[in-house]
Amino acid sequence: MTKALISVTGIDSTGIIARVATKLSEMNINILDITQTILDGYFTMMMVVDLDGAHLRFEEIDRELQPVRDELKMTIHMQRMDIFDTMHRI
Amino acid sequence: MIETGEILQTMRMIQEENFDIRTITLGINLLDCADQDPNRCAERVYDKICFTARNLVHTGEAIEKEFGIPIVNKRISVTPVSMIAQGDPVPIAKALDRAANEVGVNFLGGYSAMMQKGSTNADERLLSSIPQVLSETKLLCSSVNVASTRAGINMNAVREMGEIIKKTALLTAESDGLGCAKLVVFSNAVEDNPFMAGAFCGAGEPECAINVGVSGPGVVKVALESVKGQPFDIVAETIKRTAFKITRVGQLVAKEASRRMNIPFGIVDLSLAPTPARGDSVAHILMEMGLEYAGAPGTTAALALLNDAVKKGGIMASNHVGGLSGAFIPVSEDIGMIESASAGAITIEKLEAMTCVCSVGLDMIAIPGDTSAETISGMIADEAAIGMINNKTTAIRVIPAVGKKAGDVVEFGGLLGYAPVMPVNTFDNRLFIARGGRIPAPVHSMRN
Numbered sequence: 345m346t347k348a349l350i351s352v353t354g355i356d357s358t359g360i361i362a363r364v365a366t367k368l369s370e371m372n373i374n375i376l377d378i379t380q381t382i383l384d385g386y387f388t389m390m391m392v393v394d395l396d397g398a399h400l401r402f403e404e405i406d407r408e409l410q411p412v413r414d415e416l417k418m419t420i421h422m423q424r425m426d427i428f429d430t431m432h433r434i
Numbered sequence: 435m436i437e438t439g440e441i442l443q444t445m446r447m448i449q450e451e452n453f454d455i456r457t458i459t460l461g462i463n464l465l466d467c468a469d470q471d472p473n474r475c476a477e478r479v480y481d482k483i484c485f486t487a488r489n490l491v492h493t494g495e496a497i498e499k500e501f502g503i504p505i506v507n508k509r510i511s512v513t514p515v516s517m518i519a520q521g522d523p524v525p526i527a528k529a530l531d532r533a534a535n536e537v538g539v540n541f542l543g544g545y546s547a548m549m550q551k552g553s554t555n556a557d558e559r560l561l562s563s564i565p566q567v568l569s570e571t572k573l574l575c576s577s578v579n580v581a582s583t584r585a586g587i588n589m590n591a592v593r594e595m596g597e598i599i600k601k602t603a604l605l606t607a608e609s610d611g612l613g614c615a616k617l618v619v620f621s622n623a624v625e626d627n628p629f630m631a632g633a634f635c636g637a638g639e640p641e642c643a644i645n646v647g648v649s650g651p652g653v654v655k656v657a658l659e660s661v662k663g664q665p666f667d668i669v670a671e672t673i674k675r676t677a678f679k680i681t682r683v684g685q686l687v688a689k690e691a692s693r694r695m696n697i698p699f700g701i702v703d704l705s706l707a708p709t710p711a712r713g714d715s716v717a718h719i720l721m722e723m724g725l726e727y728a729g730a731p732g733t734t735a736a737l738a739l740l741n742d743a744v745k746k747g748g749i750m751a752s753n754h755v756g757g758l759s760g761a762f763i764p765v766s767e768d769i770g771m772i773e774s775a776s777a778g779a780i781t782i783e784k785l786e787a788m789t790c791v792c793s794v795g796l797d798m799i800a801i802p803g804d805t806s807a808e809t810i811s812g813m814i815a816d817e818a819a820i821g822m823i824n825n826k827t828t829a830i831r832v833i834p835a836v837g838k839k840a841g842d843v844v845e846f847g848g849l850l851g852y853a854p855v856m857p858v859n860t861f862d863n864r865l866f867i868a869r870g871g872r873i874p875a876p877v878h879s880m881r882n
Binding site: 403406422423426428430 | 435436438440441443444445496499500501502503679682683685686
């Protein structure tokens with residue numbers, strides 16, 4: 345399974361999770377895990393997703409997220425989960 | 435499942451502490467390009483590199499984007515040119531430079547000769563062409579191995595290299611002697627080093643291989659900030675844990691690049707390589723251990739601990755560790771070293787002592803332009819002796835700053851940084867250097 349971490353940070357507003365999740369669903373990307381918190385009005389969310397079902401390549405998915413970034417005015421990073429797994433697990 | 439805190443730690447290392455993969459270096463064997471006709475050889479070299487490395491930069495960039503880890507340099511190392519140049523090596527040098535430019539790498543290493551025991555005719559031709567080649571090419575790096583634990587020190591080559599460094603500085607005087615920043619003199623050179631300027635693809639290497647150099651002095655420095663005042667046992671343990679994490683990412687990137695390019699994985703080089711950027715300094719790690727500047731008494735011990743702990747932490751994180759693997763202490767490429775040299779805290783003699791306990795040697799040190807070739811040769815001989823006796827790689831990369839004297843500043847730009855010109859010991863050694871010949875291999879080279 346090709347897993348990626350999507351981190352979403354920025355000023356909190358209504359509908360952030362819904363917007364991001366809808367976009368991912370359109371691309372057939374399954375969400376495996378979500379953690380989300382508000383720190384001093386700052387929205388911080390991390391999603392672990394499965395890219396295997398997606399019909400797009402990594403950089404295309406990243407490009408598709410651009411309108412969501414612009415619309416929500418949030419920072420959205422996507423990176424392969426392997427980097428965290430290899431760094432923190434033997 | 436990975437915890438949020440661990441994810442944030444990785445992100446912080448990359449975004450705030452300058453953790454990056456310093457280089458993916460593709461080693462390419464050029465032995466099959468040898469030809470009596472230098473132009474035909476140059477043509478083959480050009481074609482082979484352009485074909486083999488066609489996806490290198492693109493692959494590096496794709497990995498960078500997907501994994502979210504910067505890969506600062508994409509480079510190539512090739513078979514020492516003296517092994518393939520049966521005539522004039524200059525056309526091959528030009529072809530290497532053009533090929534490097536064509537595939538988009540930022541350096542190509544291997545304009546090199548292995549002369550620890552003596553020179554071939556090709557070695558001599560290559561040596562005498564180095565000043566011209568380094569002044570007429572942009573991306574090509576050169577290295578010459580003049581000593582090894584097995585063979586001793588070739589003092590003829592040491593003498594010649596003093597003169598070649600002087601000539602190179604003169605021919606590239608307009609750029610503050612930049613040519614010398616692309617020229618390394620080695621003792622015990624390694625065949626799979628991914629770092630420039632000393633990278634080349636040794637004769638024992640496969641057809642091609644992916645070698646990766648990690649970095650991250652900033653990460654180690656920040657980790658040590660959390661153990662202020664604690665005993666050295668804790669310091670060593672903290673460095674080990676950090677080095678493990680850094681190296682794991684190096685291994686991941688190396689494997690991924692190898693898979694995507696269908697080129698075998700060679701090694702991960704565990705070096706802590708600084709840059710002139712703030713927060714990316716090896717000297718600042720030493721200072722974090724409690725020293726006012728790098729060079730203060732205790733510096734050699736601090737560096738020994740650092741170098742050893744990095745290896746111990748990194749060695750389990752990768753299935754093949756190689757290259758230089760240790761802490762680098764270049765002067766112009768490390769903001770903490772620049773500060774220490776400017777404050778007068780560190781001298782060339784102290785740097786020489788430090789090279790006994792780390793990789794690699796007297797590196798990126800600007801010296802007065804009027805330093806004699808013999809003095810430079812003497813510095814090379816001293817470093818070569820340290821390498822030979824201690825079974826380790828040592829090197830010299832000094833830059834005589836033409837028209838400048840101790841205390842002036844030279845500017846190389848980019849990753850090469852800037853440096854104050856450091857004073858050298860100018861007492862006469864001409865009779866010593868004039869002797870030539872070979873210093874025999876030490877007794878502990880007889881291991882069989």
